[in-house]
Amino acid sequence: MNLNLKFVTKIPSNAYDNEVIFLKDKNIKNKILKPISKSIFSNKLFLEDNFLTKNFNNKTYLFVNCAKSKKSLDYEKLGSKLYLYLKNNKIDNSFINADKNSLTNVQLEKLLHGVQLKSYNFQIYKSDAMKKIKHTNLNVVGGNLKKTNLLRDKLSALLQGIFLTRDLVSEPGNILHPDEYAKRIMKLRKFGLKVTVYDQKKLKKLGFNALLGVGQGSIRGSYLVTMEWNGSKSKMKPLAFVGKGVCFDTGGISLKPAKFMEDMTYDMAGSATVVGLMKTLALRKSKINAVGVVGLVENMPGGNAQRPGDIVKSYSGQTIEVLNTDAEGRLVLADALTYTEEKFKPSLIVDLATLTGAIIVALGSEYAGLWSNNEKLSKQLFDAGEQVDEKVWRMPLHENYNKLMNSKTADMQNINYVGGAGSTTAAQFLQRFIINKTPWAHLDIAGMAFSKYAGALNSGGATGYGVRLLNKFIEENYE
Numbered sequence: 157m158n159l160n161l162k163f164v165t166k167i168p169s170n171a172y173d174n175e176v177i178f179l180k181d182k183n184i185k186n187k188i189l190k191p192i193s194k195s196i197f198s199n200k201l202f203l204e205d206n207f208l209t210k211n212f213n214n215k216t217y218l219f220v221n222c223a224k225s226k227k228s229l230d231y232e233k234l235g236s237k238l239y240l241y242l243k244n245n246k247i248d249n250s251f252i253n254a255d256k257n258s259l260t261n262v263q264l265e266k267l268l269h270g271v272q273l274k275s276y277n278f279q280i281y282k283s284d285a286m287k288k289i290k291h292t293n294l295n296v297v298g299g300n301l302k303k304t305n306l307l308r309d310k311l312s313a314l315l316q317g318i319f320l321t322r323d324l325v326s327e328p329g330n331i332l333h334p335d336e337y338a339k340r341i342m343k344l345r346k347f348g349l350k351v352t353v354y355d356q357k358k359l360k361k362l363g364f365n366a367l368l369g370v371g372q373g374s375i376r377g378s379y380l381v382t383m384e385w386n387g388s389k390s391k392m393k394p395l396a397f398v399g400k401g402v403c404f405d406t407g408g409i410s411l412k413p414a415k416f417m418e419d420m421t422y423d424m425a426g427s428a429t430v431v432g433l434m435k436t437l438a439l440r441k442s443k444i445n446a447v448g449v450v451g452l453v454e455n456m457p458g459g460n461a462q463r464p465g466d467i468v469k470s471y472s473g474q475t476i477e478v479l480n481t482d483a484e485g486r487l488v489l490a491d492a493l494t495y496t497e498e499k500f501k502p503s504l505i506v507d508l509a510t511l512t513g514a515i516i517v518a519l520g521s522e523y524a525g526l527w528s529n530n531e532k533l534s535k536q537l538f539d540a541g542e543q544v545d546e547k548v549w550r551m552p553l554h555e556n557y558n559k560l561m562n563s564k565t566a567d568m569q570n571i572n573y574v575g576g577a578g579s580t581t582a583a584q585f586l587q588r589f590i591i592n593k594t595p596w597a598h599l600d601i602a603g604m605a606f607s608k609y610a611g612a613l614n615s616g617g618a619t620g621y622g623v624r625l626l627n628k629f630i631e632e633n634y635e
Contacts, residue, residue: 158237159275160270160293161431167251167297174209174216174250176238176294180258192285204331208232218242218250222258222408230545231263233612235270241589242292254298268296269311275615276319278326310440316622317436324428325605325618329404329421334452337403337424339547341381341431341450347438350384364495366470367392369478371453373461375410380492382499382596383434383448387441395634396502397434397626398492400509401427401452408455408481409463421484422618426508427452427604429622436478436627449496451488455481467566471495472589476565479573485511486570486585493589493596502532504595506629507586508622509602514578516603523549524604527583530595537597540629545612546621548599551580558584 195605206482208219220238222229233304242250245578271294284433322427324332333338338353339483356378359368364380382396405423406412412420427450436446462468468479471491476489496505524541526548528534534550541547557580564571568588572581583598590596611619 158277158291159272160291161272162293163301164295164297165301166363167253167295171383172251172293172295173247174247176218176220176250176252176257178222178259179219180222195627200564201287205295209245209247218247227459231259231266232270232273233545235267235272236613238267239271239274239292242294245540246290247292247293248585249288249293250344251295254301256485261305264296265305265307265311266555268294268308269315270613272315273318274324274615276382276615278323279619281328287454292342313436314624316439317432317627318623319426320435321428321432321620321623322618324431324438325422325425325620327421328372329454332421333403334371334374334379334401334454337452338377339378339383339402343384344431344435347435347550348385349434349438350382350386351447352382352384354380354382362495363469364491365468365469366476367451367453367477369462369466369468370402370455370481370484370487371482372406374454374456375458376403378454379452380449380495381452383431383450385434385437385442385444385446385448387437387443388445392445392448393503394500395630396496396500396505397435397446397448398489398496398505398507399427399430399448399450399489400424400511401450402485402488403452403454405455405482406457408461408484410480410482411457412482419606420488422606423510424452425510425618425621426485426599426601428618429508429601429605429620429626432620432623433626436623437630442630442635444471444630446630447496447500447502448464448493448596450456451492453484453486453488460487470589472591474568474588475566477563477569479569480571483570483582485509486582489586490589494591497590498594502594504530504597505590506537506597506599507532507598508599510605511598511600512579512582512602514582515600518551518579519549519603521603521607523547525579525583525600526550526597527553527580527587527600528595528597529553529587529590529593530597533595533597536626536633537599537629540632541625543632544628546604546625548625551583552585552586553580557581558587561588563635 402423472494
C-alpha cells in the first residue's frame with residue numbers, strides 16, 4: 157500500500173471509514189467513547205499491540221494506546237506501527253482529529269513522520285499492471301492547522317533527504333552508473349547547493365590516481381562531486397562529509413563470487429547518505445556551512461582494469477600497492493579525504509562507506525562501525541545515533557594494526573595479508589590520508605545501508621541509514 161497523507165481543515169461527511177483515537181489515560185471524557193473505555197483498556201491484545209479497532213454507533217474507531225507508555229515513548233516508531241496496522245488490516249481511509257486528539261503537536265508530527273518513513277517503497281520499474289496498488293489515505297483534520305509548521309517543515313526536509321538516499325541505493329547498476337549519478341547530483345543546485353563535478357580529465361590532472369585506478373576497467377566515467385552549503389553568515393569552517401560511491405562492485409580482477417553479487421548495487425550507499433544529507437540541510441536552510449564530497453566509480457574487470465600488484469600514486473603523494481582490486485572503496489576514499497581536507501580546510505570530516513564485510517561479522521545489522529582520531533567527535537556521533545536509533549559502535553585504532561598495512565614495495569598496501577581485523581586495518585589505511593590531523597571519523601555502514609528484512613522505520617531494502625544520524629549530530633552540536 158502507498159500512503160496518501162493530507163492535512164485538511166474540515167471532515168467531509170462520510171469521507172473516511174475510521175477515526176484514529178490516541179488514548180493517554182483511562183479517563184475518557186468523550187460521552188460517546190466512555191461506555192467502551194473499560195473494555196478497551198482491559199483488552200489484552202490492545203495492551204500488547206498498541207492498536208484496537210472497535211465499532212460503536214455505526215462508526216469505526218481505531219484506538220492507539222499511549223496510556224501505559226512513559227514520556228519517552230518513541231512516537232516515530234509508533235507511527236511506523238500505525239502504518240503497518242492500517243496496511244495489514246486493509247484500512248484504506250482514516251482520519252485524525254487534530255483539534256481533539258490527546259497528542260501534543262510535537263508528538264503528532266513525529267508520529268506522522270514515522271508513518272511516512274515506514275510507507276516508503278521502490279516500485280518504479282514495476283509494469284503498469286503491477287502499479288495498481290491500493291493507497292492508504294490518512295487525513296489529519298483540524299480547524300487550527302497552520303499552513304506553516306516549522307517542525308513539520310523540518311521533518312519534511314529530513315524525509316526528502318532520506319527518500320533520496322533510499323532511491324539512489326535502490327537503483328540498479330545499469331541505470332545509476334557514475335555518469336547518471338553525477339547528473340542527478342547536479343539537479344540539487346536548484347535547492348541552493350553549489351555542485352562541482354570533476355570528470356576523469358580533471359581528476360587525472362589533479363593526481364587522483366587511486367580513485368581513477370578503480371574505475372579504469374569500466375566504460376563509464378569516474379567522478380568526484382562536491383556539494384557546498386553555506387548557511388552560516390560567519391566564516392566558520394565547514395563540516396565535511398565524504399562518501400564512497402562505487403555504483404557497482406564486481407570486485408574487478410579479484411572477482412567476487414556470483415552469488416549475491418547483485419547486492420553490490422548498494423556499494424554506493426555511503427555517497428547516497430552524503431547526498432541525502434546535503435539535500436536535507438539545503439531544504440531546511442540549516443545555519444551551518446557544510447560540504448559533501450563523493451567519489452563515483454564503477455569497479456569492473458575490463459581489458460583496461462587495474463591488476464593485483466599494480467602500484468598507484470594517490471592525490472596525497474603516497475604510493476599504494478593494490479594487492480586486491482576488491483578492496484577498492486578505500487582507494488576512492490583515500491583521494492577524496494585528502495582533497496577534502498586540503499581544499500575545504502574543514503573543522504571535521506566524517507566519511508561513510510559500505511567498506512567491509514568484516515564489519516557485518518563483528519556488528520551485524522545493529523551498529524555501524526566507528527573509528528576516529530578524536531574523542532569529542534566520537535561521543536557526539538555515538539550520542540546522536542542513540543537518539544535516532546541509528547547506532548554506532550566505536551572500534552579501535554592502534555599502531556600495531558597500522559603496521560599491518562605497510563608494503564615492501566610501496567608506502568602501503570590496500571589489504572592486510574596477515575589476516576584478521578579487516579575493518580580496523582581498512583580504517584587504519586584511511587587514517588593515513590588525513591594529513592593535517594583534522595578531527596575525523598570513519599563509519600563502516602556495510603551492515604546498515606541495506607536490509608533484506610524490514611526495520612523499525614523502513615520497509616526493507618535501502619534503509620537510508622546515516623541521514624537521520626548526521627542530521628541529529630549537526631542539530632545537537634553545531635546549530
